[in-house]
Amino acid sequence: MVRESKRARQARMHDEYAILREVFPAPECALHFSNPLQLLIATVLSAQTTDRRVNTVTPELFARFPEAADLAAANPQEVEDIIHPLGFYRSKTKHLLGLAVALDERFGGEVPRTMKELTSLPGVGRKTANVVLGNAFGIPGFPVDTHVMRVTGRLRWRSDWRDAHPDPVAVEREITACFPPGEWTDLSHRLILFGRATCHARRPDCVECPLAATCPAAGAA
Numbered sequence: 001m002v003r004e005s006k007r008a009r010q011a012r013m014h015d016e017y018a019i020l021r022e023v024f025p026a027p028e029c030a031l032h033f034s035n036p037l038q039l040l041i042a043t044v045l046s047a048q049t050t051d052r053r054v055n056t057v058t059p060e061l062f063a064r065f066p067e068a069a070d071l072a073a074a075n076p077q078e079v080e081d082i083i084h085p086l087g088f089y090r091s092k093t094k095h096l097l098g099l100a101v102a103l104d105e106r107f108g109g110e111v112p113r114t115m116k117e118l119t120s121l122p123g124v125g126r127k128t129a130n131v132v133l134g135n136a137f138g139i140p141g142f143p144v145d146t147h148v149m150r151v152t153g154r155l156r157w158r159s160d161w162r163d164a165h166p167d168p169v170a171v172e173r174e175i176t177a178c179f180p181p182g183e184w185t186d187l188s189h190r191l192i193l194f195g196r197a198t199c200h201a202r203r204p205d206c207v208e209c210p211l212a213a214t215c216p217a218a219g220a221a
């Protein structure tokens, strides 16, 4: 591929994203929740498992422990039993209880609405904070997960695409600089959906890919 200017790359990004908007017109958070606390808990639980699996345990968890204070005072064994199907249930229970205690003691049980406050909570990194900001509060957030990392690398939407271990914060900064804030959350959703549906980690389906005409990695990923 001939070296692409920054302007040409950004134009291509917007063209490719327009196609993803058509393919995924109404993306949604795959985790089930009905308030910010539930989404925060579900997102923390989703580490090293699937959203679908998390959705199988959270109804019971949320019903049994509706408030942060309930979870903060929980018997760990009871929480472990509920989230057992997710794996790593002992460490996840420990994290959840620590998070609930911090929420209860420092924020009156309410989930805070800023990146700084969210990431001050134990076990909450930028990815989780961006999920909560964007999906629970409607505050622009761009969660960078493994799908976002892979897809933006193959499409060369980011300058560090050759890097085997790119810095997620740098990826977030570079990609969000190219799109309006109001688009960030859906952009992340669409890249994740696209990564799951077509641009798979092992065998990307370049033959059927709607972006194959312009993707620099088409047929070579």
Ligand code: SF4
Pocket (backbone or CB within 6 Å): 154, 155, 198, 199, 200, 204, 205, 206, 209, 210, 211, 212, 215, 216, 217, 218, 219, 221
């Ligand atoms: S053409 Fe292939 S590598 Fe490029 S985005 Fe599509 S599936 Fe991924």
